[in-house]
Amino acid sequence: MFRQILNLMKKEFLQLKRDKKLLRVVLTAPFMQLFLFGYAATLDIEHIKTAVYDMDKSKLSREFLDRFFKSRYFDLSLYCKSLDEVEKSIDRGTSKAGIVIPPDFSEKLKDNKEVKVQLLTDGTDSNLARIGLNYASVITRGFTFDIFFKNISDTLYAENNRVYYTLKKNEGKLIDLRLRLLFNPELRSRNFMIPGIIVMILLVITMILTSVSIVKEKELGTIEQLLLSPIKTSELIIGKLLPFAIIGFIEVILIIFFAMYWFDLPMRGSFVLLLSLSLVFLFNTLGLGILISTVSNTQQQAMMTAFMIMLPSIILSGLLFPIANMPVPIQYITYIIAPRYFLEIIRGIFLKGIGVSELLPQIGALMF
Known part of the structure; x- marks a missing residue:
């Protein structure tokens, strides 16, 4: 046998x-x-090509954009002169996202007023668009808290207001969520x-x-x-x-x-x-x-x-x-x-x- x-x-x-x-x-x-x-x-989304139309052209707007492009998630692909140029860049595929900053960006931020920044993403790649939106939200939230606390950083106010002191110490978070990634910590x-x-x-x-x-x-x-x-x-x-x-x-x-x-x-x-x-x-x-x-x-x-x-x-x-x-x-x-x-x-x-x-x-x- x-x-x-x-x-x-x-x-x-x-x-x-x-x-x-x-x-x-x-x-x-x-x-x-x-x-x-x-x-x-790979499922990792990094270095998203991003077009920018900055109508404010101020120090604050440049600092805001630096938060995006100093991370590994966004790369500057084109500096545009109009909204139409941003949209055409996404249509051609040279950019996967676009950031449009209004002309009153810095003025409203200094007065602690709401300012609307437009983020355009290429929805044909739904995974990239969804993850890119999350990245942009986290970056924008961090920049917003920094500007808010900078605007109200009066010494007497800071020392006597417990809410302000706690928020500044915890970077705007009352709940400190501690993450622990198991089995694949580097994701x-x-x-x-x-x-x-x-x-x-x-x-x-x-x-x-x-x-x-x-x-x-x-x-x-x-x-x-x-x-x-x-x-x-x-x-x-x-x-x-x-x-x-x-x-x-x-x-x-x-x-x-x-x-x-x-x-x-x-x-x-x-x-x-x-x-x-x-x-x-x-x-x-x-x-x-x-x-x-x-x-x-x-x-x-x-x-x-x-x-x-x-x-x-x-x-x-x-x-x-x-x-x-x-x-x-x-x-x-x-x-x-x-x-x-x-x-x-x-x-x-x-x-x-x-x-x-x-x-x-x-x-x-x-x-x-």
Whole structure:
């Protein structure tokens, strides 16, 4: 039995070696995905290109703008001479936001009166517009408090007014909210994204290669010869699946080490537990590969079917979009998506350092 399985495995490795194009994809695709997710696929919004139309041109207006452009969130892209020029800059895409300061900006601030500053954002990118608006609100609020306390900084008033003294000491906050960020204190997107690449590697390598390999035997007519040989069906399936399981498992190990030592991704949990649960997920993807091969007659059909399964699996796994933000009916569908559970497992082990007891629901879902 073992000898026949080994012979089948040897045949699969020889076929993969002869197919130079497929071999290059198997060896290079995982690392290309790692660099893509590590460097390009980031959720951090910084250096928003911003056009400015300052009608006041005063010291206060320049100080206000400095608060924006001395932060890492906004970059000055254009100094405009009219509101129409600001809007055209956003239309052309040279700017993603615009700040319009009225001519009475400094005068009203000195009198502690409300002054309206216009912020224009490119709503075609809703995520950038929403986050940019939050950044601008925080910067404006801080500048407003500074100007307010500067305007009423009379010594006698400050010493005898307890409310003023408390507000100035706490920078305008009566409630001092102390933030403590757990598991990812630097809020690095790559710490959130890179673990997902291991899910994608196992999904792509094992599911697609397994289905294509079996369908290829159908196309060549050799699957009938294998079925008529003394090899048992169980031996045939094991011999076809094990090579791709080994390839996927080796690439997972390489990606984990690369993520840890190149991207400084913290490994707070058990490395052995992560590899063990990767094997559990492996059985799910191999099963999908077999399912695809049974409904496909050509390699093209197998590839298309695999991508039809893979794309929804990635989207519904929570890799790119939070499951909690999805419509309730879609959230129920995610319960049958195996990558969802493995993604929770891998992020939990990498970032939180949790163990088997905390991961029992996810492990149970993967196994049953």
